[in-house]
Amino acid sequence: MIQISRLYKTYPGSKYTPVDDLSLEIQDGHFFTLLGPSGCGKSTTLRCIAGLERPDQGEIKINGVSVFSAEAGRNLPPYKRALSMVFQSYAIWPHMTVFQNVAYPLKCQGQSREDIRKEVAWSLDLVGLGHLADRPAPLLSGGEQQRVALARAIAGRSKVILFDEPLSNLDAKLRETMRSEIRALHQQLKFTALYVTHDQEEAFSMSDMVAIMNKGKVRELGSPEELYTTPRSEFGAEFLGARTKVSGTVRGRTDDNLLVVETPLGVVHCRHFADHPPGTSVFVYVRQSEILPSEGAAQPGAPVFSARIDSVEFVGDTIDWVARAGDIALHGRSLLGRPDCKKIREHLNEAIDLQIVSACCVPST
Amino acid sequence: MNRLGITARNVFGNGYAVRNLVIGICAIIVTYLVIFPLFVLFNESLSVVPAGGERTYSLSGFYEMLGQWRTYRILMNSIIYAAGSSLVALLIGGSLVWLVQRTDIPAKKFVMLFALFPLFMPPVLSAIGWVLLLDTNVGLLNVVTQAIGLGSIFNANSMAGMIWVGGVLEVPLVFLWLWPAFAAMNPALEEAAAICGARSIKVIMTILLPIMLPAFGAVLLINFILSIEDVMVPIVLGLPAGINVLASEIYIAHIRVPTDTHTASVYSVLLLVITMALAFYYLRLTANADRYVTVRGRGFNQKALELGRARLPVFAGVCLLLGLIVGLPMFILGWTSLMPYLQVPSIAGLSLISLNSYRMLLDDPAALRGIGNTLIVGVSAAFVVMSLAVVIGWLQVRTRNWFSRTVDMLAFTPIAVPGLVIGLSLSILYLNVPLEIYGTLLIIWIAFVTRFLPYGVRLTYSGFSQIHRELEEAALISKAGWFRTIRTISLPLLGPTLLVGFIYTILRGFREISASLLLSSYGNEPYSVVAYHMWDGGEVGKASAYGIVALCCMVVLVVVGQWIAGRKVIGPES
Numbered sequence: 001m002i003q004i005s006r007l008y009k010t011y012p013g014s015k016y017t018p019v020d021d022l023s024l025e026i027q028d029g030h031f032f033t034l035l036g037p038s039g040c041g042k043s044t045t046l047r048c049i050a051g052l053e054r055p056d057q058g059e060i061k062i063n064g065v066s067v068f069s070a071e072a073g074r075n076l077p078p079y080k081r082a083l084s085m086v087f088q089s090y091a092i093w094p095h096m097t098v099f100q101n102v103a104y105p106l107k108c109q110g111q112s113r114e115d116i117r118k119e120v121a122w123s124l125d126l127v128g129l130g131h132l133a134d135r136p137a138p139l140l141s142g143g144e145q146q147r148v149a150l151a152r153a154i155a156g157r158s159k160v161i162l163f164d165e166p167l168s169n170l171d172a173k174l175r176e177t178m179r180s181e182i183r184a185l186h187q188q189l190k191f192t193a194l195y196v197t198h199d200q201e202e203a204f205s206m207s208d209m210v211a212i213m214n215k216g217k218v219r220e221l222g223s224p225e226e227l228y229t230t231p232r233s234e235f236g237a238e239f240l241g242a243r244t245k246v247s248g249t250v251r252g253r254t255d256d257n258l259l260v261v262e263t264p265l266g267v268v269h270c271r272h273f274a275d276h277p278p279g280t281s282v283f284v285y286v287r288q289s290e291i292l293p294s295e296g297a298a299q300p301g302a303p304v305f306s307a308r309i310d311s312v313e314f315v316g317d318t319i320d321w322v323a324r325a326g327d328i329a330l331h332g333r334s335l336l337g338r339p340d341c342k343k344i345r346e347h348l349n350e351a352i353d354l355q356i357v358s359a360c361c362v363p364s365t
Numbered sequence: 366m367n368r369l370g371i372t373a374r375n376v377f378g379n380g381y382a383v384r385n386l387v388i389g390i391c392a393i394i395v396t397y398l399v400i401f402p403l404f405v406l407f408n409e410s411l412s413v414v415p416a417g418g419e420r421t422y423s424l425s426g427f428y429e430m431l432g433q434w435r436t437y438r439i440l441m442n443s444i445i446y447a448a449g450s451s452l453v454a455l456l457i458g459g460s461l462v463w464l465v466q467r468t469d470i471p472a473k474k475f476v477m478l479f480a481l482f483p484l485f486m487p488p489v490l491s492a493i494g495w496v497l498l499l500d501t502n503v504g505l506l507n508v509v510t511q512a513i514g515l516g517s518i519f520n521a522n523s524m525a526g527m528i529w530v531g532g533v534l535e536v537p538l539v540f541l542w543l544w545p546a547f548a549a550m551n552p553a554l555e556e557a558a559a560i561c562g563a564r565s566i567k568v569i570m571t572i573l574l575p576i577m578l579p580a581f582g583a584v585l586l587i588n589f590i591l592s593i594e595d596v597m598v599p600i601v602l603g604l605p606a607g608i609n610v611l612a613s614e615i616y617i618a619h620i621r622v623p624t625d626t627h628t629a630s631v632y633s634v635l636l637l638v639i640t641m642a643l644a645f646y647y648l649r650l651t652a653n654a655d656r657y658v659t660v661r662g663r664g665f666n667q668k669a670l671e672l673g674r675a676r677l678p679v680f681a682g683v684c685l686l687l688g689l690i691v692g693l694p695m696f697i698l699g700w701t702s703l704m705p706y707l708q709v710p711s712i713a714g715l716s717l718i719s720l721n722s723y724r725m726l727l728d729d730p731a732a733l734r735g736i737g738n739t740l741i742v743g744v745s746a747a748f749v750v751m752s753l754a755v756v757i758g759w760l761q762v763r764t765r766n767w768f769s770r771t772v773d774m775l776a777f778t779p780i781a782v783p784g785l786v787i788g789l790s791l792s793i794l795y796l797n798v799p800l801e802i803y804g805t806l807l808i809i810w811i812a813f814v815t816r817f818l819p820y821g822v823r824l825t826y827s828g829f830s831q832i833h834r835e836l837e838e839a840a841l842i843s844k845a846g847w848f849r850t851i852r853t854i855s856l857p858l859l860g861p862t863l864l865v866g867f868i869y870t871i872l873r874g875f876r877e878i879s880a881s882l883l884l885s886s887y888g889n890e891p892y893s894v895v896a897y898h899m900w901d902g903g904e905v906g907k908a909s910a911y912g913i914v915a916l917c918c919m920v921v922l923v924v925v926g927q928w929i930a931g932r933k934v935i936g937p938e939s
C-alpha cells in the first residue's frame with residue numbers, strides 16, 4: 001500500500017507548485033493511474049514517491065514504512081525504498097547487454113550468481129526477450145528496450161512498480177500490445193502498480209483506479225467507469241471529453257436517482273456524483289454521443305429543441321458536427337452511414353430538431 | 366526548516382552520507398585551491414613591511430604604481446599587444462575555419478590537421494622558432510629578403526613581431542573555438558539570402574558576419590585575455606627590445622634580486638582585475654548566445670559554398686599561409702636541432718647534419734628531469750583534475766542550487782586568473798607557511814591542478830549533460846548507492862570524455878610555462894622552464910632538439926589516447 005498525505009513540492013526558483021496538497025491511498029495489488037494534462041505534476045509526484053525528488057511537506061508511506069516525512073525530517077534515498085520503476089526514456093544502460101541490464105538490480109541486492117541467472121531468465125522470458133539476453137543494449141529497437149525496462153523492473157520481485165509514461169515513445173500499434181502485456185504481467189505477478197499517463201484511453205483500459213490530476217491537485221478519483229459516467233468537476237468532465245456545457249438549476253430528483261435540471265434547452269435528467277438540493281446552480285455536460293437528431297416527441301428529461309447546424313467535419317468512422325441553439329454551442333458526433341448522419345449532413349446551415357438523450361452534471365463554481 | 370531546505374540532517378543524515386562526504390571534500394579542495402592564493406596575493410599587495418618593521422596595510426603600492434608614467438606605457442603596450450595579436454589570430458583562424466566548414470576547398474582534413482598541429486609544440490619553442498625566422502641578423506626570412514636585395518625587413522624584437530607571433534600562436538585555439546559556432550550555424554539563413562539573389566560576397570557581409578558577431582566577439586575576448594596574460598612572447602621577443610608589458614613586468618619584479626614581491630603583487634592585482642572583468646563580460650556575452658539563432662543544433666544539411674574558379678587559388682593560398690605559420694617554425698626548429706652551430710638553412714649545411722644536440726640532451730640531467738617532472742606532475746594532476754571535475758560536473762548538471770553554482774563558479778575562476786598570477790600567489794603563500802612545499806614538485810602540481818581544473822569541469826559538464834539523468838536514477842532505483850551508480854553507470858558512459866580530459870591536461874602540462882616559471886627552482890623545473898633556460902643560456906640547438914622531443918612525446922600520447930578512446934582527442938567536436 002502506498003499512502004501519501006498532504007504532499008507539497010515546489011522547485012527552487014519557480015513559483016508554480018507541481019504537487020499541491022496531494023493525498024492518495026493506493027491499495028495493495030491495485031493498478032492505479034495518475035492521469036492529467038502535460039505539466040500537471042504527475043511525474044513530479046511519482047519521483048517524490050521514488051525518492052528522486054525531495055518534497056517540501058507531507059508524508060509518504062510505502063507498505064507501512066514511512067519513506068518520507070517532512071515532520072520527522074526523514075527522506076530515504078531511492079535505494080532504501082522497496083520499489084522499482086520504469087522510466088519514460090526506458091533508461092536502458094547502453095554500455096551493458098540485455099542480461100547485464102536486467103541483472104543489475106539483483107547484483108545490487110547481493111544475490112548469488114546462480115540466483116541472478118535464474119531470475120533474469122525468468123523475467124526475460126516473461127517479457128518475451130529470452131533469446132536476446134546477450135544482445136548489447138544499443139542494438140535494441142524501441143519496443144525491445146521497453147521490454148527490457150519491464151524485465152528489469154519485475155526482476156527484483158518488488159511489490160511496488162512505478163511507471164512514468166512508459167508507452168509514450170512507442171507507435172500506436174505497439175502501444176496497444178504493450179498495454180495488454182503490462183496488464184497481463186500485473187494480473188500474474190500481483191504487484192501494486194502506480195502508472196502515470198496523459199492518455200485517457202491508456203488509463204481507462206488498464207486501471208482499477210484512476211486519479212485525475214490538474215495543477216498539482218487530485219481533481220477526481222474513482223474507477224474508470226465511475227469517472228466517465230459521473231465526473232465530479234468541470235475539469236474532470238471536460239478532460240474526459242464532454243464537450244457541450246449548459247448551465248442549469250436543480251429542480252428535484254427522479255425515482256431512479258437522476259437530478260432534474262432545468263436548462264435553457266429544457267429539463268434534463270442528469271447523472272451526478274454528489275447530491276445537490278433543489279435550487280443549486282449546476283453545469284450540465286453532454287457528451288458528443290448523447291446528443292442526437294430528434295426522432296419524435298420529447299420524453300421526460302430528454303428535451304427536444306431546435307438548433308442550427310453550423311459545421312460538419314469528416315473524421316473517419318464518424319462525423320463531428322457543431323450546432324447552435326441561441327448562444328449555446330452543441331457538439332455532436334454521428335456514425336458514418338447511419339440515418340442521423342445523413343440527416344445532419346442534409347441540414348448543414350439549416351435548422352433541425354435535436355434531442356439530449358442523457359447527461360451528467362457537476363456543481364458550478 | 367529554513368527556506369533553502371538546508372538542515373544538518375538534510376545535508377548529512379539521510380542516506381546520502383557518502384555522496385555528501387565526497388562532494389564536501391571536493392568543495393573544500395576547490396575552495397582551498399582558488400581562494401587561498403588569491404587572498405594571499407591581495408594581502409601582499411596591500412601590505413607594507415619596512416625593513417625590520419611591522420606589517421601595515423595601505424594602498425600606497427597602488428598609488429605609487431598609478432602615479433608613474435611608466436605604468437601607463439606598460440599598460441598601453443599590454444593592450445596594443447593583446448588587441449593586435451587577438452585580431453591576427455581571429456583573422457587567420459576565422460578564415461581557416463570558414464573555408465574548411467563552409468566552402469568546398471579540397472583536402473579539408475589536411476588543412477584542419479595542419480592548423481591544429483602547433484598544439485603539439487610548447488609555445489616557448491614556437492616563440493624561439495619565430496625568433497630564428499625573424500631575427501634582424503640571423504632570421505631566415507631576413508636572410509632571404511637580404512638575398513633579393515630588400516634588406517632586412519622583419520624584426521622579431523618589436524611590437525609588430527610580438528603581435529604577429531602572439532597571434533599566430535593562438536590560431537589553433539581560435540580554430541577550435543569557432544568550429545562549433547560555424548558547425549551549428551543554420552545554413553538555411555545563408556541559403557535564404559542566396560535565394561533572395563544576394564551574391565556570395567554579399568551573403569558573407571550581410572548574413573554571415575552579423576550572425577557570427579557574438580561568436581567572434583567571444584573569441585576575441587578570450588584571445589585578449591590569453592594574450593594579455595601571456596608571458597612567453599613578451600620575455601622572449603619583447604624584453605631584448607625593451608618592450609615591457611604587464612606580464613613581463615611581474616616576471617622581472619619576481620626574478621630581481623632581492624625579489625620584489627610587493628611590486629609584483631601590485632601589478633598582478635592590476636592584471637587580475639583586467640582579466641576578471643573581461644572574463645565576466647565574456648560570460649555575459651556567451652550566456653546570451655541563445656538569443657542568436659546561430660548556436661546550438663546539429664545535423665543541418667551543410668551545403669558547402671562553391672568557390673568555382675577560385676577553388677584552387679584559394680587552396681594554394683591556404684597552403685602557403687599554413688606553410689608560413691606552421692611549417693616554417695617547425696622546419697627551422699628541426700633544422701637548428703640538427704646543426705652543430707646556429708646557421709641559416711642551406712644546401713651546403715646539409716653536410717653538417719648531426720645528432721649532436723640530441724646526444725647533448727641525453728647527457729643533460731636537467732633535460733631528462735624536465736620531461737620526467739612534467740610527466741609525473743602532468744599525469745598525477747590530470748588524474749586529480751578529472752576526479753574533481755567528475756564530482757563538480759555531476760553536481761552542476763544534476764543538482765542546480767546555490768551550492769552547486771558556487772562550487773562551479775569557484776572551479777571556473779582560475780580561467781580568469783593569469784598563470785603568472787597563480788604562480789606568484791602560490792609562491793608567496795608557500796614561502797610564508799611552514800610547509801616544505803616551495804621548491805618541490807608539489808607546488809608545480811598545485812599550480813597545474815588549479816590552472817587546468819576549469820577545462821576538466823567544462824568537459825565533464827558537457828559529458829554529464831549528455832547522459833540522461835534517468836540512466837542514473839534507474840540505477841538508484843535498482844538499489845545501487847550513489848557511489849556505485851557513479852562507478853558502474855556514469856563513469857563508463859563518461860569514459861571517452863575522461864580520457865580526452867586526461868590527455869588534454871598532460872598536453873597542457875607540457876605547454877604550461879607562466880606559472881611554473883615563477884615556481885620552479887633547481888630540481889623541480891618542468892619541461893617548458895628547462896627549455897626556456899636552454900634558450901636563455903644560448904643553447905639554441907639543444908633547445909630546438911628539446912622541442913622536437915616534446916613534439917614527439919605529445920604526438921605519441923595523443924595517438925595512443927585516440928586509439929584507446931576510439932575517437933578524436935584533439936580536434937573540434939563533430
Ligand SMILES: Nc1ncnc2c1ncn2[C@@H]1O[C@H](COP(=O)(O)OP(=O)(O)OP(=O)(O)O)[C@@H](O)[C@H]1O
Binds near residue numbers: 012016039040043
Ligand atoms: N527540475 C525542475 N525544475 C523546475 N521545474 C520543474 C522541474 N521538473 C519539472 N518542473 C515543472 O513542474 C511542473 C510539473 O512537471 P511534471 O514533470 O511533474 O509534469 P507531468 O505531469 O509529468 O507532465 P508530462 O505529461 O509533460 O510529463 C511543470 O510545470 C514543470 O515545468
Ligand SMILES: [Mg+2]
Binds near residue numbers: 044
Ligand atoms: Mg512527465
